[in-house]
Amino acid sequence: MNCDLNSAILCGMSTVKEIESALTQLPLEDLQSVREWLDDFIEDQLEVSDEFKGKILRAKQEIADGVYSRTRKSEAGH
Numbered sequence: 001m002n003c004d005l006n007s008a009i010l011c012g013m014s015t016v017k018e019i020e021s022a023l024t025q026l027p028l029e030d031l032q033s034v035r036e037w038l039d040d041f042i043e044d045q046l047e048v049s050d051e052f053k054g055k056i057l058r059a060k061q062e063i064a065d066g067v068y069s070r071t072r073k074s075e076a077g078h
Helices: 005-010 016-023 028-045 050-064
Strands: none
């Protein structure tokens, strides 16, 4: 198998089960590093839709206008 630097960690691992098995051998500190890397990698792969961007802009505007339509009611006041 020909492995380049970018895929060296997965070289020889062809299935999720093999990767999971290899991860169980790592100390907690290394697992946390892998988790952070994976979170960043997945986030970079996701695309934010125009619809979602619109929702964010509307929510920001509502907050700026003092409209909090989804705030919880205090239980003390029922």
